[in-house]
Amino acid sequence: MKRKLSNWALFLIFLLGFFVLAACSDSETGQGDDQSDKKEEPSAEDPITLSFFSADGTEKEFNDPVAQKITEETGIKLELDYPVGGNDEAIPLMIASGDYPDLIFAKGDIGKLIEAGGVIKLDDLIEEKGENLKAMYGDQINRLRNSIEDPSIYTVGTYGVENAYWETSGTFQIQLDVLRELGYPEIKTLEDFEAALTEYYEKYPEIDGQKTIPLSLLGSDWRWLITVGDPAGFAAGLAGDGQWAVDDETGEATYKFLLPELKEYFKWLNGLNAKGLLDPESFTQTYDTYISKLSSGRVLSVADQNWDFADADKALVADGKEWRTYAPLPVTLGEGYKSQSLKNYGFSGGWGIAISSTSEYQEEAFEFLDWMASEEAQILVNWGIEGENYDIVDGKRVMQEDDRERMNNDKDYSKETGVGYYIYPFPQWGNGAVDSTGQPITPNSEEQIIENFNTAEKEVLEEYEMENWIDCFPSTEELGISKHGQAFNYTIPAGSDLQIIQQKADDLTEQRITQAILGDPADFDKAWDDMIAELEAMNISKANEEMTKMVQDTMELWGTNE
Amino acid sequence: MSRENNSASAQSNLPETSSPVERQIRIGSGITKNNKKPYTKSFWKRASKQKALLLMSIPFVIWLLVFKYIPIAGWVMAFQDYKPQFGFFEQEWVGWKHFKDLFNEPMFYTALENTLGMGILGLVFGTVSAIVFALLLNELRFLTLKKWTQTISYLPHFVSWVIVANIVITMLSQEGIFNNILVGLGIIDQPINYMAKPEMFWGIVTLSDVWKETGWNAIIYLAAMAGVDPQLYEAAKVDGASRIRQMWHITLPSIRAVIIVLLILNIGNLINIGFEKQMLLGNNIVMEKALVIDLYALDYGIGMFRYSFGTAIGIFKSVISVILILICNSVAKRIGEGRVF
Amino acid sequence: MKKKWTVFDIVLTIFMAFVIVVTLYPFLNILAISLNDAVDTARGGIHIWPREFTLANYQEIFGSNDLLFQAFLMSIIRTVVGTITGIIASTMLAYTLSRKDFVLNGFVGLLLVLTMFISGGLIPEYMLIRNLGLINDFSVYILPMLLTAFNVIVIRSFMDNLPVALEESAKIDGANDFVIFSKIIIPLCMPVIATIALFLAVAQWNSWFDTYLYARGNEALTTLQFELMKILDNANISSGDINSQNAEVIAGKTNPQSIKMAITIIATVPILLVYPFLQKYFVTGLTLGAVKS
Structure with missing residues (x-):
């Protein structure tokens, strides 16, 4: 034992020595770097490095082929920083210490940076040398403005300008096999939906030896909003305004759970639960359990977004269970309601990339952002490099076969090649935009979406005599363009009554609605009325007023209120 | 004095x-x-005889002051509407506003009740399970098994709550192993959805915690038992004391000081039970039993950038903790059962 | 000296075997999922054995980050240095506090204990570290974590329990306090020192937030836990600010369960190896015997 111990000691001494050496050499190289950071004209040979904080960033070096090309064209390298582990104190620490990166994508926290003077106004820069940005935003440029009181532009980017809608992000979805089995019925209302589930469930109480689950939700964590709260709004024909129901004409905003239509939806869920059609674990299961149930093919329907159960979809296809995958349906409470799944919200503005007030390279940073809005840059970030990722065939861009394949199936594709990686949250054209030659700027197209449907989906679509699932939804044109954008995208002042009341109301409704759904149908009305009374007691009308003012201010700022 | x-x-x-x-x-x-010389002797005279001791403690006193007490200046935030762009003393002062807001909030009292409830359950079951486990492990004859049990029992400590909560919820689900066994044995005839029973929530949290942390918490007690003089056991054996009697009369009293000290520290920490396990195990059905102060502080304080409000909650918790520990410490000293300071 | 096994021994052995099974399960579960195909894992139902064995999850982690080896070394260095300095500091302070005749005993004790229950919050702490110039410096791993009140008090209460006759006789022989501390107290305290060493090592090994806050500007200082955290990036979502658009981005960032489990294994196995090494200090009677001889 004595010997062992001294070996251990030796090891420690070695490590200590190592550390001392390492520490010494570090500090020297660190200082060397500072010296070379002198202000120079950016060029491809000697690029300047801009630090870029992105609230939605992921771990990534700026060294893929597309990034190299960007550096070549602009002389700019990006050094990405992001809140690791979902840390939400990054912005306050930035403000407290005054150490700002050059570029900041702060999402909803931008208001604090503006208040703290941490970011600069871009109006003059856009006027002077923002040709590409001006071309991109056109008459939508007002939507970048900060507020009625301070109508300056601080940020650019995030969402696309000019979007087309070729798919729903998700809504009520039913298994393809249910549609086939029932002879392809028309399902437009909750009533139809329930009838289909009931009929199939009676026929097949078990699937592959396991109990059939007619409808499963995931209401045990934040996904409550995705699978319980949002679908209620969709069924009532509300647009995607988060927790709000907004009248797009008057700007009148109401906390949506106050509406009788939503009560009707939850009453329906309550009925489903009483009839044994709702998965009793909907509000207690974990996400993993939910996905594994869906993957087993025994869940007949979901009210979920596609991205939320993509893993289950993959597993089903891998198992050859295409008929157990799901078809989106324009289900609403009844004939009078329109599913808003294909709603065009216009350019939402609000969030975007800002340039910090302490940056040494404000001009260069702006030029970089402007360049990112150019046609050349947009084609680069969307398509990659000509000859490597795409070719020009008959004057049209065509993605190379293996790139197209990887783009659909390999989640590391965009990280490795950079293709598609630098679109969000930079200024970007939407998928409906075309370049100067009339070709679409993004490689997505409706044909491609249709091509990617699995065999079962194609068969079902044929039976319904449709090309694409969206054909049975109210069209984008029919629904019109939103004048106020989307209410959840607004920056609500920290510590305001609106913010606090909404948080309390959200906490309350999630609990009360869950309890009401799981309760006895005879008690539902009372439970609902009690909840409304509690909401009123927490002064929800004040939140309604403040939200209405925000919507109206936004419409005034954007010039959409006439 | x-x-x-x-x-x-x-x-x-x-x-x-x-x-x-x-x-x-x-x-x-x-x-x-x-x-101990009479207290009348001057401080400096005594100090001058303890140069080595002073040398061994003053650097750390300075460390404590710098690293732990200087940041306490941040507490002024609770009396301001803190905006990070200004220094701590250039803020707008609002007096006790944030404390008033806190004490007028019904949710806060729910959170306080749940925190103390789960805190006390955790303290009692956590302490007892760790001591009993350490005692039993100490008695284990089969040495290889002893070594393995010791090593394996502390593994769950390294598994994050995200994963542990997942396992617990899966085991307690309607198709989970727990229901299968109980239905199989005919103890219940319908599977029970345990996670949907608010009255069971505290218990589930406590048991999960015991499962995860007993092995880890027992380490300290095992170390304390390693310090017990073997001659005590020899003497007891000569007296013909049974193993259980030995545990009760030798092992336990020998580690009593450690138990008391940990108990006092943990009582001080009653209110600092974190929020991770409650957040991960909880759901909307049981939220009235799952909301704890730290979760409330996160959602309504820092999560909303209300730094001042968050700080006020922090100060409230600190005050409770300090009161608790002062009481426990003086009680322990009065009955002659050790001390923390 | 062979003794008969009593009923007590048999029941106890069975009970402990049960404890092993129950506490080993989560770890085996993680290991099995980490070695299972990621798509297959979505189907659920994996317990302690992988269904579709693969090393792809580990390959993906090691392939996605070329800093891992360097980060691993830094983690070891900070753990070793942090543990040693922590032990030295905690035992010294604990010794002074165990001396009831020490003039500063009550004051320092209170000063220390209070730090367990009060904290200035993140912003003031960050500003302090920044003003001390510790940002991007190795010492930021060591200095702020030098002392933990809990550890010091545990050591001190162990010292309180030591037979003091030895200390007295040394005093009579004219040894000063420092000699008593290093020559008599330290050897007697090995079990508790081993325990605290374990606590310190685990705390050092597991911490990643300080790397993120204070040292992410210096690549040489990156640690294993931080690099793994970046891969994991388990977007910790509080219910407040979810909406369909940002949730999609967050969901896109989350990794398959299998990767998370593989990360857990890589992150914890090295530190698990410390305990068996320390275990020998937990043998009953070792210390007193050593002192007597």
Whole structure:
């Protein structure tokens, strides 16, 4: 034992020595770097490095082929920083210490940076040398403005300008096999939906030896909003305004759970639960359990977004269970309601990339952002490099076969090649935009979406005599363009009554609605009325007023209120 | 001043214990009594004789002041509407506003009740399970098994709550192993959805915690048991004491000081139970039993950038903790059962 | 000296075997999922054995980050240095506090204990570290974590329990306090020192937030836990600010369960190896015997 111990000691001494050496050499190289950071004209040979904080960033070096090309064209390298582990104190620490990166994508926290003077106004820069940005935003440029009181532009980017809608992000979805089995019925209302589930469930109480689950939700964590709260709004024909129901004409905003239509939806869920059609674990299961149930093919329907159960979809296809995958349906409470799944919200503005007030390279940073809005840059970030990722065939861009394949199936594709990686949250054209030659700027197209449907989906679509699932939804044109954008995208002042009341109301409704759904149908009305009374007691009308003012201010700022 | 008086008198009032050797140890530790000169002797005179001790503690006192007490200046935030762009003393002062907001909030009282409830359950079951486990492990004859149990029992400590909560919820689900066994044995005829029972939530949290942390918490007690003089056991064996009697009369009293100290520290921490396990195990059905102060502080304080409000909650918690620990410490000293400071 | 096994021994052995099974399960579960195909894992139902064995999850982690080896070394260095300095500091302070005749005893004790229950919050702490110039410096791993009140108090209460006759006789022989501390107290305290060493090592090994806050500007200082955290990036979502658009981005960032489990294994196995090494200090009677001889 004595010997062992001294070996251990030796090891420690070695490590200590190592550390001392390492520490010494570090500090020297660190200082060397500072010296070379002198202000120079950016060029491809000697690029300047801009630090870029992105609230939605992921771990990534700026060294893929597309990034190299960007550096070549602009002389700019990006050094990405992001809140690791979902840390939400990054912005306050930035403000407290005054150490700002050059570029900041702060999402909803931008208001604090503006208040703290941490970011600069871009109006003059856009006027002077923002040709590409001006071309991109056109008459939508007002939507970048900060507020009625301070109508300056601080940020650019995030969402696309000019979007087309070729798919729903998700809504009520039913298994393809249910549609086939029932002879392809028309399902437009909750009533139809329930009838289909009931009929199939009676026929097949078990699937592959396991109990059939007619409808499963995931209401045990934040996904409550995705699978319980949002679908209620969709069924009532509300647009995607988060927790709000907004009248797009008057700007009148109401906390949506106050509406009788939503009560009707939850009453329906309550009925489903009483009839044994709702998965009793909907509000207690974990996400993993939910996905594994869906993957087993025994869940007949979901009210979920596609991205939320993509893993289950993959597993089903891998198992050859295409008929157990799901078809989106324009289900609403009844004939009078329109599913808003294909709603065009216009350019939402609000969030975007800002340039910090302490940056040494404000001009260069702006030029970089402007360049990112150019046609050349947009084609680069969307398509990659000509000859490597795409070719020009008959004057049209065509993605190379293996790139197209990887783009659909390999989640590391965009990280490795950079293709598609630098679109969000930079200024970007939407998928409906075309370049100067009339070709679409993004490689997505409706044909491609249709091509990617699995065999079962194609068969079902044929039976319904449709090309694409969206054909049975109210069209984008029919629904019109939103004048106020989307209410959840607004920056609500920290510590305001609106913010606090909404948080309390959200906490309350999630609990009360869950309890009401799981309760006895005879008690539902009372439970609902009690909840409304509690909401009123927490002064929800004040939140309604403040939200209405925000919507109206936004419409005034954007010039959409006439 | 009176502190030393207390501890000195406490030592002479030691309750008689069965083991003679034990007593001998306690009497032996009366060194302080012999060393203790009358308090009238000046501070500086005593200090001058303790140069080595002073040298060994002053650097750390400075460390404590710098790293732990300077940041306390941040507490002024609770009386301001803190905006990070200004320094701590250039803010707008609002007095007790944030405290008033806090005490007028019904949710806060729910959170306080749940925090204390789960805190006390966790303290009782956590402490008892760790001590019992350490005692039993110490008695294990089969040495290989002892080593393995010790090593394996502390593994769950390294598994994050995200994963543990997942396993617990899966096991307790309607198709989970727990329901399968109970239905199989005919104890219940319908599977029970345990996670949807608010009245069971505290229990589930406590048991999960015991499962995860018992092995880890037992380490300290095992270390304390390693310090027990084997001659005590030899003597007891000669007296014909059974194993359980030995545990009760030798092992436990020998580690009593450690138990008491940990107990006091943990009582001080009753209110600091974190929020991770409650957040991960909880759901909307049981939220009225799952909301704890730290979760409330996160959602309504820092999560909303209300730094001042968050700080006010922090100060409230600190005050409760300090009161608790001062009470426990003085009670422990009064009954002669060790001290924390 | 062979003794008969009693009923007590048998029941106890069975009970402990049960404890092993129950506490080993989560770890085996993680290991099995980490070695299972990621798509297959979505189907659920994996317990202690992988269904579709693969090393792809580990390959993906090691392939996605070329800093891992360097980060691993830094983690070891900070753990070793942090543990040693922590032990030295905690035992010294604990010794002074165990001396009831020490003039500063009550004051320092209170000062220390209070730090367990009060904290200035993140912003003031960050500003302090920044003003001390510790940002991007190795010492930021060591200095702020030098002392933990809990550890010091545990050591001190162990010291309180030591037979003091030895200390007295050394005093009579004219040894000063420092000699008593290093020559007599330290050897007697090995079990508790081993325990605290374990606590310190685990705390050092597991911490990643300080790397993120204070040292992410210096690549040489990156640690294993931080690099793994970046891969994991388990977007910790509080219910407040979810909406369909940002949730999609967050969901896109989350990794398959299998990767998370593989990360857990890589992150914890090295530190698990410390305990068996320390275990020998937990043998009953070792210390007193050593002192007597």
